[in-house]
Amino acid sequence: MAGSIRIFLMADGFFDDVELCITEIKKFTDTPISVFASGKENREAETRFGAKWQKNKLGWGNAVTSFLTEALEDYVVVMDPSTIFLGDSITPARELLESGWQGVGWRGGLINVDDDWRSVLDRGPGEVDVLFSYFMALDRKFALDAGGANPSATYYRNADLELSLAVRAAGGRLAQIELPLRQERHHGYHDVDPDYRERKSKENYNRILERFRGKSDILSPRR
Numbered sequence: 001m002a003g004s005i006r007i008f009l010m011a012d013g014f015f016d017d018v019e020l021c022i023t024e025i026k027k028f029t030d031t032p033i034s035v036f037a038s039g040k041e042n043r044e045a046e047t048r049f050g051a052k053w054q055k056n057k058l059g060w061g062n063a064v065t066s067f068l069t070e071a072l073e074d075y076v077v078v079m080d081p082s083t084i085f086l087g088d089s090i091t092p093a094r095e096l097l098e099s100g101w102q103g104v105g106w107r108g109g110l111i112n113v114d115d116d117w118r119s120v121l122d123r124g125p126g127e128v129d130v131l132f133s134y135f136m137a138l139d140r141k142f143a144l145d146a147g148g149a150n151p152s153a154t155y156y157r158n159a160d161l162e163l164s165l166a167v168r169a170a171g172g173r174l175a176q177i178e179l180p181l182r183q184e185r186h187h188g189y190h191d192v193d194p195d196y197r198e199r200k201s202k203e204n205y206n207r208i209l210e211r212f213r214g215k216s217d218i219l220s221p222r223r
Helices: 015-028 044-049 060-070 090-098 140-145 159-169 194-212
Strands: 005-010 033-038 052-054 075-079 083-085 103-105 108-111 126-128 135-139 174-176 181-183
Touching: 005 015, 005 060, 005 090, 015 033, 015 044, 015 083, 033 044, 033 060, 044 052, 060 075, 060 140, 060 159, 075 090, 075 140, 090 103, 090 135, 108 126, 108 174, 135 140, 135 159, 140 159, 159 174, 159 194
Parallel strands: 005 033, 005 075, 033 052, 103 174
Antiparallel strands: 075 135, 083 181, 103 135, 126 174
16 A cells, blocks of 8 residues: 655745646646645635644744644645646655665755855756755654754755754765656745845754764765
């Protein structure tokens, strides 16, 4: 019997995109979807999508870990509403998780050790050090036991890399695979204040360097 799985979407404005994302997912899978929204300006998501909503704004790290904690399924897919299904992306990801991988994603890469861990190299499908949260399928309990997402990560960018490396540090293996997906405009990157984006991204990556830089034993084989 296949393990249970659930999709997690964060709704932070741009609700027409969230609606399109959900509509396209439902064309190819009956996997349950949880939508989360926080902040007064996102109250609309509760009505439109049945989102779990709370008044106080939660950042990316707290929201993801809250979902990992509250979900009952074996596996979870953390994905951005900018990611659009073109086919069944759940079945191949779940099959790999059930075969012993702890994380499966559509995009990822290897930490560039020659750049002093300051960048990521996309080597295509295969075992990787990090996955991006455009579409990140995780063994829920393993990710939680690895510490979940860092609560200090109020912004998503590089926070998904930190979560990936925490899973690797706990002994997990991550796979990048091709999936029938496309990405529309990523509002979380393109439509936020650039100074805020760069400041929060830098904070997240500096935390990665402090926690993991030099710990080459947690990295996947180079290729």
